[in-house]
Amino acid sequence: MRTFRQQQHRPKKNTLIIGRDKVIAAMKEGKQLERIYLSQTIHGPEIEEVRALAAENQVPVNKVPVEKLNGFNISNHGGCVGVIAKVQYQDLQDTLSFIIESGDIPLLLMLDGITDVRNIGAIARTAYCCGVHAIIIPDKGIGALNEDAILTSAGALEQIAVCRVNSLMKAVDTLHLNGIKVFASEMTAETSIYNCDFREPAAIIMGGEEKGIYPALMKTSDISFRIPMTGNFESLNVSVATGMILYEIMKQRSL
Template structure:
């Protein structure tokens, strides 16, 4: 079975048990683990009707592709995602909040971005099909369940998608170290798409040109930029802060 149909780690498998238990073919667990966390997990899995297979550490590592499985690996069928960004946005009640990632190829960074997007209430994460990492077992593990809850939509033409967001009156805001305005200078309470590039290269030139506005994250120390998942957290939670303050 391909890696995209493997989930590992307590968080990732538990969320799948909650959201789509019927998609789980079987769960392999480390028989030598008898701690409370494992006992609670196995009880939840049995309640969901999952097939449980006792395995050893070597077998689990082979299934997961690494040793960071925490003693839990699930074989799953793919869960159907919402068909398009339009489908997602049509279902949003209130002002949409979208995270756009241009050129993020590291699965650990993507997993962390999905986790922070879920935490901040983003409605979707968008990335180009080229020059970006897709969902895999490592992404799901790092995302701690958020890969199951936040739509991750890979599009053929990112610039065209940004223009389609504009047609929906969604303000497209990109981040750039060279921008004059700070993220804290903007009103983020309305429909917003926040665009971040990969650390190092940043956004591609066409992506930056397509944005309505470019802003920077203030940096007070010696380093010049933040990891993309940290930057995503700063921007998304500033939007969440403003929205919560505005609703009081």
């Protein structure tokens, strides 16, 4: 099934850090970046430093044609442009410790391969309304949490904790070490959502509409479940499915 992809708007100039020296300085100062664009043709020690700092700070790096950087209507970029993050990312373990110490039963969402920023925004909006403590995203392969995503979320992305990690599988290990059971939403699973006990500490993995959850990540989950459907249709929209799951969880936890 073909899916409509929202056109990605170029970032506003006031969100850009222009030039490799300024990008390096920003990361050393602890400024959070959404991503870094590097020209495909540039090399050298400073570029290696950019890459090393980006890896350390879990900032995605995109190698692009220089024409893309020129399309930002900026000059003197030297083949390197950083985009300031609109969302303040949180450390996963720090976030889990805070949730557990507060006495709440942890509830987290993990997003794998969801690229449409409208879906991400809608998911965040529902997650915030349903008491999700944090959303876990990878540093690559997910839509940018830009102004469009924040607008679609009605500001929820600025209210809910977002943890960006360099490996979702390592994040699952962290969840397990903190006593959190990991559930995976999969339309072909044998277990129905109605047979899952979500009253315990839980994290829900939601996959992208085109490829679903990465198979190796699926194997790390404790339980996979499906949302029962009538009729013969390929799948639910991921943001709609997430809403249905979260309301089932909220219902179980409120009884």
